[in-house]
Amino acid sequence: MAIYELRFPELGEGLHEGRIEKWIVKPGDVVKEDDPIAEVENDKSMVELPSPIDGKVVAINVEAGTTVVVGDLILTFEVEGAAAESSVRETEQAVAEPVQASTQVAPAADATVHAAAIQATGVTAQQSSSSQEILAAPSVRKFARESGVFLGNVIPTGANGKILRADVERFLAGGDHEKGESAEAALIDPSHATEAAQIASVASDSVTSRQGAALEERVPLTTIRKLIAQAMVRSKHTAPHVTVLDEVDVTELVQLREELKPLAQERGTKITYLPFIVKALVAAIRRYPALNATLDEDRQELVLKKEYHIGIATDTERGLLVPVVRHADQKNMWIIAQEISELAARGRAGKLGPNEMKGSTISITNIGSAGGLFFTPIINYPEVAILGVGRITEKPVIKQGQIVPAHVMALSLSFDHRIIDGVLGQQTMNEIKRLLENPRLLLMEV
Structure with missing residues (x-):
């Protein structure tokens, strides 16, 4: 028998750290290759770490809740000699670069x-x-x-x-x-x-009062929160943000949604306002393609995207995730509604794969569900624009010289001012408004 030390592997391209959320095994357990041994939070998703070898767990070297980096010793196995020798060589090769790149840091x-x-x-x-x-x-x-x-x-x-x-x-x-x-x-x-x-x-240490009661609590940032913070700082410091705010009369949209609810129920899905907003956004950026783009800063070129992948910001207990509805221009309202519902459910359950949160060309974030109106959403960099959706309120509006009640939605469109001027941003907003005010026009958008 021999000892095999498992070091934390790189779980994906550029993923150099993760948080051990839960150990599935305990000392004394016998596992087979590819059996799950731990749940790891990494790159905005929860993944199971498989065993790389057949063996018996001798020791767990890090506690659950610990953030580890590639190359850290996390688990010790007892294995057959020949298998252990081969696996140790493979592991040493896999972590050689990060280990060799490190030296002991001074306090x-x-x-x-x-x-x-x-x-x-x-x-x-x-x-x-x-x-x-x-x-x-x-x-x-x-x-x-x-x-x-x-x-x-x-x-x-x-x-x-x-x-x-x-x-x-x-x-x-x-x-x-x-x-x-x-x-x-x-x-x-x-x-x-x-x-x-x-x-x-x-x-x-936590600050305490004279009676010894804690006045503050320190909570370590999760891997997801660190990634969110890093992305927000990068976006805000890279792209000069401008936000245009506007209101849209969605009285007809509210009525149309009510008409479609029974059909949605028959199809086993839920129809919200988001599918209509997705279709309106796609139609608008088709007309104004600069908003469906990225900036190649090295070559100083604007890269116009010919595909329409819409990121949908989703609030979860683990942080803000942005799953992607791909090829939204090629899907009807029912399919988009179903995909949004499924992606949101998997996101809240921590079951989204990394590929389901990559490749968006423009994003939508909805604060209306939390009761918010106008806000200044941060661009999901390297995209160049993001549409913020506020709540729908009933208020008086003037139509044909008459004051009448109407359902009004708040919209906020943030964009990268290096690429998009204020007039272009407002023109895009105007097109989104036009389609949401006349939602049956969206039925023509395939």
């Missing part, structure tokens, strides 16, 4: 004192970066170098103090100023390092 306080020592000897921080043992993958080091960022000033959030690309991006956005200021103070007086370490230690 924050030690790094600050080291910076002070460097200043005292006249050596610059950039010159000494190779000797400070900073843990980061080669791709992250390259990104930091190209961005002009010294990794010693970046606060790591990865396992074992590893600096992630998201950490560098947060630093560029101004999120790590406190560490930079502490390091600068330490360059003047090394005693600041001890003070900074004490402050950090106190801040890491």
Whole structure:
């Protein structure tokens, strides 16, 4: 018999970390190759991690709820000798690059004192970066170098103090100023390092009152929330957002939906306003194709998409997910309604696959279901526009000189001002309004 150490594998292209949500096995269990051993939250979806080998579980090396990176030891098996030797070689090859790219990171306080020592000897921080043992993958080091960022000033959030690309991006956005200021103070007086370490230690604990009751609670960010935060920051700092706000009289749409409800029930589906909005959006961006595009920044070219894949932002307990209705221009209202319902259900159950949340060309986000009206939605980068849908309210409007009650929907269209001017954005909004005000026109859109 031999020992086989399972290290966390890369579960998909570019997926370098995950959170062990639940262990399916326990020490003493005998498993076969491909048997599920854990549930892992990764890339906005929950996946089962299969066993790579036949064997007996000897030890679980990380607790459920822990975020791990590729190459971390997570499970130990007892296996037959020949099989173990072969599998160990394969595993070592699979994790060689991330492991070799890492060195042991020094604690924050030690790094600050080291910076002070460097200043005292006249050596610059950039010159000494190779000797400070900073843990980061080669791709992250390259990104930091190209961005002009010294990794010693970046606060790591990865396992074992590893600096992630998201950490560098947060630093560029101004999120790590406190560490930079502490390091600068330490360059003047090394005693600041001890003070900074004490402050950090106190801040890491929950604040308590004199009676000992906790006044705050610290909750680790989930993998999904980290990814959402990273995507939002990237979009907001990359694309200059402009939002146009408007109202649309959807009285006829409300009536048409009521007429279609019995037919939808016969088909075993639910008809909401979203399928109509999807069809209206597709028709509008067909007329104004600049909104169904991406910007190739390296070549300075606008890439106009000839396919219409609509992302539908879906609120779940695990965060905001954006499943995609593909080829929406080729589907009728019933099919779109069914797909939206199925995608939303799988999203809330954590069963969406990564491919079901990729490839959208423009997105829709709905705050109306939560009672919201107008808002400024953030573009689902690298798309260049997103349509925000507010609630429908009944209010008085003027029609043919008469004040009459009407159902009015709030709409918000955000777009990348590098590509889309305000007039074009409003023209697109006008087309969406025209179709929603006359929903039977949508029946002509196949």
